Every structure is written in structure tokens, then in C-alpha cells.
Amino acid sequence: MGDGKRVYLTKEQILTDLRDGMADAVDLGDIPELSGDELDKLMDIITMPSRMVGVEAGMEVPVTHDIGTIRLDGDQGNSGVGIPSSRLVGCMVHERAFGADTMELGHIDYSFKPVKPVIAQEMQTMEVCQQNMIIPLLYGAMPNMGLYYTPDGPFENPGDLMKAFKIQEAQESMEHAAKHLTRDIVWIMQRMMASGADGVNFDTVGAAGDGDMYASLHAIEALRKQYPDMYIEAGMAGELMLGLHGEMAYDGTVLAGLWPHQQAPLVAKAGANIFGPVVNTNTSKSFAWNLGRAVTFVKAAVKASPIPCHVNMGMGVGGIPMLETPTIDAVSRASKAMVEIANVDGI
Amino acid sequence: MSKEETFKLLSDAVVSCKKDAVLAAVEKAKSEGIEPAEIIEKGLASGMNSVGIMFERGKLFLPHVMMAAGAMEAGVKLLEADMPKDAAKKKLAVIVNGTVEGDVHDIGKSIVSTMLQSSGFEVHDLGRDVPLQDFIDKVKETGASMVGMSALMTTTLPGQREVIEMLKEQGLRDKVKVMVGGAPATQTWADKIGADCYAENASEAVARAKELLL
Numbered sequence: 001m002g003d004g005k006r007v008y009l010t011k012e013q014i015l016t017d018l019r020d021g022m023a024d025a026v027d028l029g030d031i032p033e034l035s036g037d038e039l040d041k042l043m044d045i046i047t048m049p050s051r052m053v054g055v056e057a058g059m060e061v062p063v064t065h066d067i068g069t070i071r072l073d074g075d076q077g078n079s080g081v082g083i084p085s086s087r088l089v090g091c092m093v094h095e096r097a098f099g100a101d102t103m104e105l106g107h108i109d110y111s112f113k114p115v116k117p118v119i120a121q122e123m124q125t126m127e128v129c130q131q132n133m134i135i136p137l138l139y140g141a142m143p144n145m146g147l148y149y150t151p152d153g154p155f156e157n158p159g160d161l162m163k164a165f166k167i168q169e170a171q172e173s174m175e176h177a178a179k180h181l182t183r184d185i186v187w188i189m190q191r192m193m194a195s196g197a198d199g200v201n202f203d204t205v206g207a208a209g210d211g212d213m214y215a216s217l218h219a220i221e222a223l224r225k226q227y228p229d230m231y232i233e234a235g236m237a238g239e240l241m242l243g244l245h246g247e248m249a250y251d252g253t254v255l256a257g258l259w260p261h262q263q264a265p266l267v268a269k270a271g272a273n274i275f276g277p278v279v280n281t282n283t284s285k286s287f288a289w290n291l292g293r294a295v296t297f298v299k300a301a302v303k304a305s306p307i308p309c310h311v312n313m314g315m316g317v318g319g320i321p322m323l324e325t326p327t328i329d330a331v332s333r334a335s336k337a338m339v340e341i342a343n344v345d346g347i
Numbered sequence: 348m349s350k351e352e353t354f355k356l357l358s359d360a361v362v363s364c365k366k367d368a369v370l371a372a373v374e375k376a377k378s379e380g381i382e383p384a385e386i387i388e389k390g391l392a393s394g395m396n397s398v399g400i401m402f403e404r405g406k407l408f409l410p411h412v413m414m415a416a417g418a419m420e421a422g423v424k425l426l427e428a429d430m431p432k433d434a435a436k437k438k439l440a441v442i443v444n445g446t447v448e449g450d451v452h453d454i455g456k457s458i459v460s461t462m463l464q465s466s467g468f469e470v471h472d473l474g475r476d477v478p479l480q481d482f483i484d485k486v487k488e489t490g491a492s493m494v495g496m497s498a499l500m501t502t503t504l505p506g507q508r509e510v511i512e513m514l515k516e517q518g519l520r521d522k523v524k525v526m527v528g529g530a531p532a533t534q535t536w537a538d539k540i541g542a543d544c545y546a547e548n549a550s551e552a553v554a555r556a557k558e559l560l561l
Contacts (some may be wrong), residue, residue: 003533028404159453165417167410243408257405284533284547 002290003283004323011047014288018042021285021292029259031300034292038341042295045337046288052332055339062346064274064310065094066140066203066235068106076108079315079324091129091137101346102231104140104201105129111144112185113153119188123195130196136231139192140201143185143216145208148177155180158244174211174245181215186222199231199273207237209244210255213263217250217270224271234267235276235312236260239297260297264305274346277301278312283322291319291334298342308345311338353379354390361394361422362401364414369422383426391419395465399550402458409458412549416465438469440560443485444495445473447506452499452529455549459495459528462549463556482510486523492560495552498529507532508540524559528552 001007009017018039026033034042045053055061067079069090074080085093087105094100105126107115115122122139129137149157155177158170189200200223206213220232241263243256251269258266260277267275279294298318302309316322319334338344348356353376360368369391376386398415401407407415442463446456453475460472471485482494494514498504507527514520524543527536537545543559546552 003531005535162409162413163453163457165413167414167417171410240405243410246408246410256408259405283531284535 001283001287002281002285002321004321004327007286009286009288011043014046014286015039015043017286017288018046018292021289021294022296024289025279025293025296025300029261029297029300031259031261031296034296034299034341038295039292041341042288042292042337045333045340046291048333052328053336054332055336059339061339061344062101062310063099064102064201064233064346065100065104066106066201068104068110068140069094070106070108070110074108087125088129088132091133095133095135100135102136102138102198102233103133104138105197106140106203110140110142110203111147112141112181112188113144113147115141115188116184119191122188123191126192126195126197136198138199138201138231138233139189139197140203141188142204142207143181143202143212143219144204145174145177145181145212145215148180149173153177171245171247174209174248178211178215178218178248181212182218182222185216185219186226189219189223190226193227193230197230199233202232202234202272204237205234205267206241206255209242210248211245212237213241213255214245214248214250217266220267220270220272231274232272233274233276233310234270234272235310236263236278239277239279260301261304264301264307264309268305268307273307275301275305275307275309276312277309278317279319281316281318281320281322287319287321287330287333290321291337294319294334295337295342298338298344302343302345310346311342311344313338313347348375348379350379350381350385353381354385354393357386357390357422358394358397361391361415361419362397364398364407364411364418366414366418366421369418370425373422373425377426377429383430386426387423391422392466395419395462398465399462399553402462403548403550412458412461416461419465439467440493440556441469441471441489441491442493442495442556443471443473443482443489443491444497445477445482446475446497446499446529447503447510448476448478449506450498450500450503450529451475452497455499455529456495456497458549459497459546459552462553463495466553466557468556468560479506479510479513483513483517483519486514486519491523493524493526493556495526495528495556498527498532501531504529504531504536507536507542511541526552526555526559 072090075082094103155173161170205216241258279297357372360372496507527542534545544555
């Protein structure tokens with residue numbers, strides 16, 4: 001199940017759930033169904049007897065990483081395993097032991113805003129990492145526009161304003177915050193590029209709603225203009241762009257309510273090289289239901305995207321159950337399905 | 348304009364989330380001699396129902412829901428003078444709603460409160476990080492027939508079970524229906540703790556409340 005509970009289903013039940021999950025994506029996104037052959041293949045992948053599965057030979061895809069080295073050295077209730085190690089060691093372990101095709105350097109707080117006071121340390125670490133590594137090393141962080149609102153930032157919290165029915169004031173607060181977020185991201189990345197970074201990974205774009213995406217797209221646009229050759233990866237926070245503002249638009253398109261296949265062209269238009277679609281896991285539904293739904297959404301995003309798509313695969317996304325350490329049977333099956341059926345360019 | 352067309356005009360005005368459009372549509376409906384109760388039920392409430400469906404499907408969002416609710420409220424106010432005194436104030440049922448202690452998540456619970464209010468329920472929103480006894484005290488104070496509890500973290504989810512136990516201990520459980528929700532909550536969880544219902548989103552919360560209370 002999506003919450004990690006182990007259940008036993010018949011082949012018929014699995015097929016029904018696959019179809020229902022697919023139908024949900026088709027209905028919400030107004031996108032095409034999977035073909036009969038694709039559903040059969042999904043069924044084969046799910047019912048393979050092996051504990052762990054892999055893609056067919058010749059279909060291997062690049063694997064990029066987010067969350068920096070926190071999965072190794074983090075131990076504060078995040079996704080880390082608490083191994084004491086420097087970030088240089090962490091990055092090199094990803095490159096040389098885990099087989100990562102790109103890596104990113106990230107700060108322990110992992111949002112752009114808190115990087116500002118420690119920018120010199122980030123620049124120094126980036127330089128040292130670049131001197132020791134071969135694979136592209138990006139700088140990664142979350143736009144996390146929520147940090148710009150009270151009590152963490154200078155702008156009045158839209159949540160508080162909306163509770164008081166001050167909708168217009170809430171929208172204005174988001175617009176102000178978005179401008180500052182764009183400015184901060186560009187400022188930070190100018191310095192990281194000066195220190196040898198190969199590019200930037202925007203992790204969880206839209207986590208604070210449409211204003212967050214608006215700010216990120218404008219930052220991507222500004223960075224692309226200044227650095228024509230830099231590598232820009234933009235991974236989303238969720239499948240649906242939540243309209244906390246409701247009316248913010250980029251290039252004439254209202255951001256609120258966009259699904260992955262509608263987000264991809266905008267991210268490309270802003271100037272990113274890689275789009276990271278996300279499909280959320282429903283914890284009350286089975287793995288088959290979630291995978292049928294996720295593959296349908298991501299396949300449509302890949303088709304609509306003018307740039308390569310590296311799908312987000314991890315706990316609670318991409319059809320994978322919502323567990324801190326997701327089971328390898330679900331992770332490997334969902335990943336295989338994304339590569340072989342949704343045709344993603346990377347993970 | 349036929350009655351059906353006027354109801355559609357009212358409904359569309361609510362969906363547009365524009366107060367001016369709702370007020371104009373209400374004035375028009377009044378001038379056509381349509382009863383206030385019909386204007387509300389078949390026009391404005393129908394529009395709010397559409398807003399709920401569009402919200403659920405990701406076509407409209409929280410600011411839109413709030414603007415639509417505000418516009419509908421203004422429309423209803425315009426009709427109050429023409430309605431019998433009791434009818435204007437009559438609510439479907441009283442519901443106490445809040446996010447349990449230790450959990451500061453607010454938005455989802457607020458949407459549920461707004462949608463319940465817009466659907467005709469009297470809602471006492473206790474806010475977030477609510478001490479569990481406060482749910483019980485508010486039920487006693489208001490005579491509520493339902494308690495809604497939200498929890499967005501697995502660590503605060505047990506608060507929902509504790510409130511149910513407290514309702515039992517204080518002899519209120521048979522008089523009050525319990526609805527639970529929040530990201531980690533599921534139907535299985537609701538069954539396990541003995542809640543009366545689980546709602547995945549705001550529209551479902553309204554539907555479940557109507558099923559249980561009306």
C-alpha cells in the first residue's frame with residue numbers, strides 16, 4: 001500500500017488498481033491513457049518474482065541526486081543515516097562508490113535563504129569538491145519561499161492574512177517574497193558559479209505554492225541569461241502546482257493548477273536543462289494504483305517536455321510508498337516502470 | 348430569463364469568486380420574485396458546491412474558495428432582510444473543528460472549516476495546536492454534534508484517538524460524531540481509533556458531515 005502496509009492482491013485486483021490509478025491521472029490531467037501493452041508490461045513488472053528488479057540492458061539512464069550529502073551525514077530527523085563525514089567525502093562517495101552521474105553540494109539547512117550568511121564557506125567547499133571530482137557537481141537547495149514570511153522572514157504571513165480574509169494583502173505579500181527569493185537565488189548562484197560550480201539544482205520547486213514556482217522560473221531565466229552554458233535542473237515539489245496566490249503567471253500561463261505535463265514546457269522556456277516531474281503517492285491506495293497513476297502522469301510529461309525529464313523517485317513520490325526507507329522491491333519496480341514505460345531520461 | 352437560467356447565473360457568479368457579480372445576480376433574482384431560500388439553495392449553494400468540486404480537482408485554490416465564500420456570504424446577507432428571522436440564522440448543525448495539540452498545520456483544516464461554513468454548518472474553528480481538552484469543552488459549550496480533527500504528522504495523529512477516548516470518558520461519545528483527516532490519516536486509521544468517518548479533502552468532509560448529521 002501507499003503507506004507501506006504489506007497486502008496480498010490477486011492478478012485481477014492488481015490490474016484493476018493499475019487501471020483505476022491510470023484513470024485518475026487521465027481524468028485529472030486530461031492526458032492520454034496507457035496502451036494495453038503498457039498496462040501488460042506494468043503488470044509484468046509488478047508481479048516479477050525477484051525481490052529487486054532492474055532495467056533491461058541498454059536502457060540504463062543517468063541518476064542525479066538531490067539533498068546534497070545529507071543522506072549520509074544528516075541525522076536530525078531528515079533522510080540521513082548519520083555517518084560523520086565531511087561534505088567533500090560525501091560528494092566523493094556518491095561519485096566513486098554509489099555511481100551517481102551528477103552530484104550536488106548542499107547546505108545542511110538545504111534552502112537558498114540560509115546560505116546567504118555562510119556563502120563564503122559554501123564557495124570554499126565547492127572549490128575544494130571541484131578540485132577532487134570529475135562528475136558534474138551542482139549547487140543544490142530548495143527555493144522554500146515560506147522562509148520569507150513571518151516569523152522567519154520580513155513579509156507578513158499569507159496564511160495569517162488569509163485567515164483574516166485579507167486576500168489581496170496575502171497576494172501582495174507573496175509577490176514581494178517572490179522578488180526577494182529570485183534575487184537571493186541569483187546572488188547565491190553567481191558566487192557558486194565563481195567557485196567552479198557546474199550548475200544548480202532547484203529542489204522542490206513550488207513547495208510554497210505558485211509564488212515559489214514564479215520566483216524559481218524567474219531565477220532560472222536570469223541565470224540562463226547570465227550563464228548560457230550552466231547546467232540547470234529544476235525538480236518539482238509536488239504533482240499539482242498549488243495556487244496559494246492563485247493568479248501568478250509566467251509567460252502568460254497561470255501557474256496555479258498546472259500538472260507535470262503543463263509544468264515541463266514552462267520550466268524549459270525559463271531556460272532549465274532538466275525537468276524533474278513529481279507524482280505524489282496516495283497512502284490509502286495500493287502500490288499498483290499509485291504506480292499506474294504515476295507512470296501515466298510522467299509519460300505525458302516526458303512527451304510534452306522539450307528538455308530531458310529526470311523523474312523524482314523516493315519516499316512518497318513516483319508510485320513509491322511513503323516510508324522513510326522505502327522497500328527496494330517497490331523502488332526498483334517503480335524505477336523500472338518509469339524508464340521502460342514512461343520513457344524518462346533519468347532519475 | 349427562466350428560473351433555471353437565474354440559478355445558473357447565481358451559481359456562475361459564486362464560481363467567478365467576485366462579490367460584485369454575486370450581489371448583482373442576487374439583486375436580479377430578487378427582482379424576478381424568486382424566494383430567498385431558493386436563491387440560496389439552488390443558486391448560491393450550488394455555486395459553492397461547484398467551487399468545492401473545482402477545488403478538489405485542482406482547478407481552484409484556497410484564495411478562490413475564500414473569495415467565493417466571502418462573495419456568497421455577502422449575497423446571503425443581502426437576502427437576510429427578506430427571510431423569516433429564524434430561517435436566516437438556522438444552521439444545518441454545529442461542528443467543532445481544529446488541529447490537534449502539537450501540530451501547527453493550519454491551511455487544510457481552515458479550508459475544511461470554510462467549506463463546511465459555506466455549506467450551511469455552524470463551525471467553531473479552534474485553530475491549530477489545540478489542547479485536547481479544548482475540543483471537549485467546546486462541544487459542551489456549543490452543543491456541537493460533530494468534532495473534526497486534523498493532524499498533519501504521524502507524531503500528532505494519536506491526539507485524535509485521545510480525544511475520542513476523552514469523549515467516551517466524559518459521556519459525550521454517543522452524542523457527537525467524530526471526523527478525522529490530515530495527510531497521515533487514512534480510513535484504516537479512522538476505523539482503528541473508532542472515528543465515525545475519515546475525509547480525504549474538504550469536499551469529502553462536507554459530504555461526510557451531511558451524511559452523518561442530516
